[in-house]
Amino acid sequence: MAEEGDNITTSGPAPNGADTQPQIGVISQYVKDLSVENPNAPDVYQWDAQPQIDVQFNIGSKPVSDEVHEVELRIDVIAKADQGVAFQVELLYCGLFGLRNVTDDQAHPFLFAEAPRLLFPFARAIISDAVRDAGFQPLMLEPIDFTALYMQQREQQAAAESGEQPVGTA
Template identity: 50%
Template sequence: MADEFDVDGIDADAGETGLDMSAEPMPQVSILTQYVKDLSFENPNAPGSLQSTEQPRIEINVAVNAKRGGDNVYEVELKINARAMAGDSLAFSIDLLYAGLFGLANVPEEALEPFLIIEAPRIIFPFARRIIADSVRDGGFPPLMLDPIDFASLYMAQQQSGAGNQVGNA
């Protein structure tokens, strides 16, 4: 009777709870590590750009890429580019490629891509956001505080346009 035990009248194999403990194992996700792959900050018109009183126009682009890194290991890259223009002059430019390694086990195939393109970037985004803010501040400008990104909406829009992300093999 090694497989069954009774705790306060609840049979752990299924019994009264209706739980089937012999079903598929639960999905498991772990963040193995996070890291900066590439970071570039440019302030080409300093010190003049630092003395400007004009409010800069800021353009931000975000991209997500995911690829298999080994057995049950996936690398998710979050690429953020920001450009600040004061008039016709570049105030600053920052490019960050931030990545995370995720260990995934027992994740159904149909849930793999949505996790890697929606949930994984949502997990690592706050860390990338801080790096952007600190780098811009260290470059002499007020910190650039990026608004939260709705990765689910971006994914859905990309799926509807037919340009869905593919999870590649390394």
């Protein structure tokens, strides 16, 4: 409790009542879609060869309202051996993010780099558990530098818009 004469400073709306400070926050995270396939069970557990694992990522964002965006992190994993598909996991993991007083130039990198970085550890755990629950060793996806991917994609878009030809591939 404040006593008389104490100085109390609060951060809140501007004196005129206008809330002009940029604010970003996580509202919710959730599994929007999850598919786990183990099409060759029980034979797959007798296969000797290690399957080749292909992992694909896709990031999307769409506004839900003026101040809320849904960010989608889609992860598709398929493990194939000479005998066929060992397992396949498709996950669409989403988050709702509140953005207030944030410019488009600030929102875009947040929605396509920082928000996926925040979602990824949870999606990674779901993938690991799903693969384990299908009867395989848990799949631990490597960490991803979403900021570097975002910057690389922006550079490629800029080069494509300017008509430059790429020098090589990575």
